[in-house]
Amino acid sequence: MGSTVAIVLFLAAFVSSGHSLQCMQCTGFSDTPCTGSLRDCPSISDVCGTMVIRTRGHRWTSFNYIRSCVNISECSNNASVTGLYTTTATATTCCFTNNCTTSIPILPVENYTLNGLACPSYVETLMEPCDIKNVSACTGDQIRCVRYSASTTLGSTSSDLFFGGCATENTCAVESSSIKGDGISVEIKRKCYNGAGSLDSGPMFYSLPVILGLLKFVFAM
Numbered sequence: 001m002g003s004t005v006a007i008v009l010f011l012a013a014f015v016s017s018g019h020s021l022q023c024m025q026c027t028g029f030s031d032t033p034c035t036g037s038l039r040d041c042p043s044i045s046d047v048c049g050t051m052v053i054r055t056r057g058h059r060w061t062s063f064n065y066i067r068s069c070v071n072i073s074e075c076s077n078n079a080s081v082t083g084l085y086t087t088t089a090t091a092t093t094c095c096f097t098n099n100c101t102t103s104i105p106i107l108p109v110e111n112y113t114l115n116g117l118a119c120p121s122y123v124e125t126l127m128e129p130c131d132i133k134n135v136s137a138c139t140g141d142q143i144r145c146v147r148y149s150a151s152t153t154l155g156s157t158s159s160d161l162f163f164g165g166c167a168t169e170n171t172c173a174v175e176s177s178s179i180k181g182d183g184i185s186v187e188i189k190r191k192c193y194n195g196a197g198s199l200d201s202g203p204m205f206y207s208l209p210v211i212l213g214l215l216k217f218v219f220a221m
């Protein structure tokens, strides 16, 4: 009872103050925490988030460690996506007070056992291909096909990225994403569907972390 009253008072104070949350903002290129300066979150539905992104190519692995304001719908999301040249895994954790520190995200367990599914696969920067020549063999619990488009603005340079491949069910849990950071902004659209040949069905989805892992193709990060 007492604690309920305390929570209500806390919420009342928090909401009526009209101040948005402040979160640490930084981007690191390893799997260890980064630090940066505090920023005001642009939206009332934002919380402080930490994303770890692991991207594996043929003979390389890279990490991004990102702390920023994220929409609350991104929290606790695990995803794994395999495309033409890369397999990307992401995990996100959140916390809810000014300058809070989240727990360190734990990436989903890797499982490279083929599961018999295949998805149309591409990475393009101009437009979504209408004739997709390649497929990716899906592994582990990647039971969906996915297609993304992302618009990224870095400084004054804008570019698009189109990507298709295999995805875990979790990849499709988040419906919308956009991030605005230090000179960078990313808007993502995503569509998940069940297997090759059904590119035109299914609802539109929007998501963020996988695209951040692929930014290296656009900006050679």
Ligand SMILES: *[C@@H]1O[C@H](CO)[C@@H](O)[C@H](O)[C@H]1NC(C)=O
Pocket: 045, 071, 072, 073, 175, 176, 177, 178
């Ligand atoms: C933020 O998350 C809320 C709650 O899940 C959702 O309703 C809203 O559409 C999201 N906003 C954006 C911009 O993604």
Ligand SMILES: *[C@@H]1O[C@H](CO)[C@@H](O)[C@H](O)[C@H]1NC(C)=O
Pocket: 038, 099, 101
């Ligand atoms: C934010 O938290 C970090 C530790 O997580 C601390 O080093 C830093 O001084 C804090 N910043 C402000 C403005 O309180």
Ligand SMILES: *[C@@H]1O[C@H](CO)[C@@H](O)[C@H](O)[C@H]1NC(C)=O
Pocket: 076, 077, 078, 091, 106, 107, 108, 109
């Ligand atoms: C993400 O995956 C890790 C490792 O498999 C697991 O420990 C964690 O609970 C998962 N998180 C969610 C929200 O599913």
Ligand SMILES: *[C@@H]1O[C@H](CO)[C@@H](O)[C@H](O)[C@H]1NC(C)=O
Pocket: 084, 133, 134
């Ligand atoms: C994609 O398909 C084309 C045409 O079949 C082939 O030449 C190319 O090697 C494939 N690319 C990859 C990465 O598998």
Ligand SMILES: *[C@@H]1O[C@H](CO)[C@@H](O)[C@H](O)[C@H]1NC(C)=O
Pocket: 111, 112, 113, 114, 115, 139, 140, 141
């Ligand atoms: C890995 O994926 C395969 C194919 O989906 C599945 O049969 C197997 O149980 C998975 N292994 C683990 C350890 O989850």
